[in-house]
Amino acid sequence: MESGDTVGVVLLNLGGPDGEESVEPFLYNLFMDPAIIDFSEVVYFQARGRVRQAFSKIISYFRSQSVAEDYKEISDDGGSPINPLTRDQADNLEQTLNEQYAAETGATFKTYMAMRYWEPFSEDAAAQMQEDGVDKVVLLPLYPQYSKTTTGASLVYWHELEKAGEIPAWPTTSVFEYATYPKYIEALSDRIDEGLERFPDDVRDDVHLLFSAHGTPLSEMKDRDDPYCCLVHSTVKHLMEHRGFDHDFSTAFQSKVGPSEWLTPATDDTVEELAEEGEDVLVIPVAFVTDHIETSYELAIEIPEDLEEEGAPIPEHYEVMPGLNSHPKFIETLADMTAAQLQLPNVQTPTPASERPCCQVQDRDIRCHQCQHVAEATDWSAPEEEQARELETA
Numbered sequence: 001m002e003s004g005d006t007v008g009v010v011l012l013n014l015g016g017p018d019g020e021e022s023v024e025p026f027l028y029n030l031f032m033d034p035a036i037i038d039f040s041e042v043v044y045f046q047a048r049g050r051v052r053q054a055f056s057k058i059i060s061y062f063r064s065q066s067v068a069e070d071y072k073e074i075s076d077d078g079g080s081p082i083n084p085l086t087r088d089q090a091d092n093l094e095q096t097l098n099e100q101y102a103a104e105t106g107a108t109f110k111t112y113m114a115m116r117y118w119e120p121f122s123e124d125a126a127a128q129m130q131e132d133g134v135d136k137v138v139l140l141p142l143y144p145q146y147s148k149t150t151t152g153a154s155l156v157y158w159h160e161l162e163k164a165g166e167i168p169a170w171p172t173t174s175v176f177e178y179a180t181y182p183k184y185i186e187a188l189s190d191r192i193d194e195g196l197e198r199f200p201d202d203v204r205d206d207v208h209l210l211f212s213a214h215g216t217p218l219s220e221m222k223d224r225d226d227p228y229c230c231l232v233h234s235t236v237k238h239l240m241e242h243r244g245f246d247h248d249f250s251t252a253f254q255s256k257v258g259p260s261e262w263l264t265p266a267t268d269d270t271v272e273e274l275a276e277e278g279e280d281v282l283v284i285p286v287a288f289v290t291d292h293i294e295t296s297y298e299l300a301i302e303i304p305e306d307l308e309e310e311g312a313p314i315p316e317h318y319e320v321m322p323g324l325n326s327h328p329k330f331i332e333t334l335a336d337m338t339a340a341q342l343q344l345p346n347v348q349t350p351t352p353a354s355e356r357p358c359c360q361v362q363d364r365d366i367r368c369h370q371c372q373h374v375a376e377a378t379d380w381s382a383p384e385e386e387q388a389r390e391l392e393t394a
Contacts, residue, residue, distance in 0.1 A: 001105070001107060001136060001342050001343055001344060001345065002106075002345075003105065003106025003107065003345065004106055004107070005106075005107045005108075005135040005136055006107070006108045006109075006110060006132065006133055006134050006135050006136075007097075007107055007108070007109050007110070007134070007135070007136050007137070007138065007338075007342065008110055008111075008112055008129045008132070008134035008136070008137045008138070008170070009093065009094070009097065009109060009110070009111045009112070009137075009138045009140055009338050010111075010112045010113075010114050010122075010125055010129075010137060010138070010139050010140060010158075011086060011089065011090050011093070011111060011112065011113050011114065011140050011141075011142055011334075012114050012115075012116075012139060012140065012141040012142060012143070012151065012154040012155075012158075013082065013086050013113070013114075013115055013116070013141075013142040013143075013290075014082070014115060014116045014117055014150070015080075015082065015083065015115025015116055015117050015118040015119070015120075016079070016080025016081075016082040016083060016115075016117075016118060016292055016293065017071065017078075017079055017080055017118055018077075018079040018080070018083055018118070018119070019077055019078050019079045020068045020071070020072075020078040020079075022079075022118060022119075023064045023067050023068045023071065023078075024060050024061060024064035025060070025118070026117055026118045027056075027059070027060035027063055027064055027067060028056050028057060028060040029116075029117040029118065030060075030117045031052075031055065031056035031059055031060060032052060032053070032056045033116070033117070033149075033153070034052070035148070035149035035150075035153055035216070035217075035220070036149075036257060036258065037052075037055070037257060037258035037260070070293060070297050070302075071293060071297075073297055073301060074293065074296040074297050074301075080292050080293060081290065081291050081292055081296065082290050082291075082292035082293075083113075083115075083118075085290040085291060085292075085323070085325050085326075086113055086115075086142065086290060087113065088325065088326050089142070089289075089290070089325070089326050089330075089331065089334070090111040090112070090113055091111070092326045092331045093111050093331055093334045093335060093338070094109055094110060094111040096331055096332065096334075096335045097109035097111075097335055097338060097339070100335060100339075100347075101339065101344055101347055104344075104345075104346045104347045105344050105345050105346060105347060106345075107344070109338075110129075110132055110134065112125040112128060112129060113125060114126075114154070114158070116150075116153065116154060116157075122154075122157060122158050122161060122167070123161065123166065123167065126161070126166075126167035126168065127167075129168075129170075130167075130168055134170060135170070135171075136170060136171045136172070136173075136342070137170040137171065137172040137173070138172075138173055138174070138175070138338050138341050138342065139154075139155060139158060139172060139173070139174040139175065140175050140334060140337060140338055141154060141155075141174075141175060141176075142289050142290070143177075143287070143289075144177065144178050144179050144181075144184055144231075144235065144287065144289065145177060145179045145213070145228055145231035145232050145234075145235060145287055146176050146177035146179075146227060146228065146231060147216060147220070147226055147227075147228035147231075148220060148224055148226045148228075149216050149220060149226070149228070150228075151176065151177070152226075155174055158172075173341040173342070174341070175337045175338070175340075175341060175353075176353060177227075177231055177353065177377065177378065178333060178337050178353070178378070179231040179232070179234050179235045179238075179377040179378070180234055180235060180238040180359070180377040180378065180379075180380060181333050181336070181337070181378075181380050182380055182381075183329045183330070183332045183333040183336065184329070184330060184333040185235070185238050185239050185242050186242070186329045187324055187327040187328075187329035187330040187333065188235075188239055188284070188286070188324065189239060189242055189243055190327065190329065191284075191321050191322050191323070191324060191327065192209065192239075192243070192282070192284060192321055194321070194322055195282045195284070195319055195320070195321035195322060196282060198282075198319045199280060199282070199317050199319065200317065203280050203317055205247075206247075206280065207247060207279075207280045207281065207282050207317070208247065208248050208249065208250070208274055208279040208280065208281050208282070209240075209247045209248070209249040209250075209282055209284055210249070210250055210251075210252060210267070210270060210271065210274065210281050210282065210283045210284065211232075211235075211236050211249065211250070211251040211252070211284045211286040212251075212252055212253070212254050212267045212283050212284065212285055212286065212299060213232045213251070213252075213253055213254070213285075213286050213287035214253070214254060214255050214287055214288070214294060215253035215254060215255055215256050215262040215263045215266075216228055216229075216253075216262065216263055217258075217260045217261065217262055217263075218260070218261045218262055218263060218264075218370065219260065219261075221263070221370070221372055221374060222370075222372060225372070225374050225375075226374065227374045227375035229263055229368050229370075229371070229372075229374070230367070230371070230372075230373070230374050230375050230376065230377075231375070231377050232251065232286060232287055233251060233364070233366050233367050233368060233371075234359065234364060234366075234376065234377035235286055235287075235377070236249070236251050236286065236366055237364050237365075237366040238377075239286075240366075248279075250270060250274075251286075251366075251368070252264075252265045252266060252267040252269075252270040253265070253266060253267060254266065254267040254268070254294065254298060254299070255294050255298065263368065263370075264368075264369075264370070267283070267299070267303065268303045268306065268307070271283070271303055271304075271307065271314075271315065271318070272307055272312050272313065274315060275307070275312070275313035275314050275315045276313050278316075279315060280315050280316060280317035280318070281315040281317070281318050281319075282319050282320075282321060283299050283318075283319070283320045283321065284321045285299060285320070285321060285323065288323060288324075289323065289324045289325075289330065290323050290324070290325055291322070291323035291325065292323075295320060295323060296320075299320045300320040304318060336349075336350050340352040340353070353378040356378050356379060356380065357378075357379050358375070358376040358377065358378060358379055359376040359377055359378075359379045360376065360379075361373060361376055364376065
């Protein structure tokens with residue numbers, strides 16, 4: 001990288017509707033994603049595209065009204081909080097990068113949002129980057145745990161746009177995962193402490209920590225070697241080590257759609273089981289980095305309401321951890337991940353994940369009951385000759 005370069009940092013996330021009128025097209029885009037609903041076992045290959053398109057159109061039409069009502073419960077304007085919260089993250093990251101690196105490197109950092117299922121899309125981000133005169137690009141997923149269905153799909157889509165000539169082919173580097181990065185772990189731990197403060201003093205020390213991650217079809221792990229489940233459990237392992245295993249804990253998966261078998265156990269089933277055991281529960285959205293419908297509605301409202309309607313037990317004290325959003329340590333995590341991907345002149349940056357070893361398989365005993373031992377997270381504590389590398393001017 002050279003002095004005078006403009007670096008575009010693209011924050012990749014799933015997005016959400018910005019108002020009631022955009023709920024239906026958002027759902028259509030969501031259901032059109034093969035990673036969300038897999039037709040491979042029930043539809044011949046030649047017909048899948050037509051079946052998916054028809055299914056997505058029908059299901060988004062019939063579900064849009066009820067989903068719009070869900071959004072109204074968590075947002076005054078009927079839109080998803082993920083968009084403004086991601087914008088806040090982008091603004092804070094841009095400020096942090098320029099404060100830390102602009103003067104020493106002569107570079108300017110600009111941040112952009114590229115969402116999967118609603119505006120601003122990757123095409124929108126690229127158009128703005130071209131207008132801003134971006135020279136180099138860092139693709140930065142807001143998914144700490146890599147999955148082929150999230151980070152992988154976003155990166156593939158970006159590069160397909162490049163190949164098709166629909167966006168410029170800038171010099172580009174990508175962040176893949178930061179599931180156990182120390183500052184990310186610290187940010188999560190801080191938010192857990194904030195969540196625990198909501199419990200009465202006499203029960204706080206005994207609250208069960210339930211880590212909830214967005215689920216994926218089981219076939220992603222078994223057939224496609226998706227490391228997501230392993231990385232989620234790696235985060236949980238490092239986080240509980242950081243906290244000294246101060247609470248009982250478990251891990252579950254949420255947001256299942258479609259007929260395929262997904263990662264288990266399910267979050268709602270786990271909450272019910274913990275209630276039957278008399279446990280108070282703090283749910284930790286471990287794979288989500290902002291508050292949005294899957295945290296503010298599904299976890300905080302829908303699960304307890306559904307259990308009550310079914311006559312099932314509900315924990316006497318039940319809370320959902322606040323999202324990371326723009327927690328300073330999380331913004332520092334994003335800044336460190338960005339800087340590690342660039343050969344910044346005159347400054348020290350962390351060694352990128354691609355040049356670090358992974359954690360050892362035998363060192364992690366926190367796993368799912370179906371573990372395929374697909375992968376281990378980057379070992380950020382690995383000894384190095386230098387904890388931060390000093391790079392020569394490019």
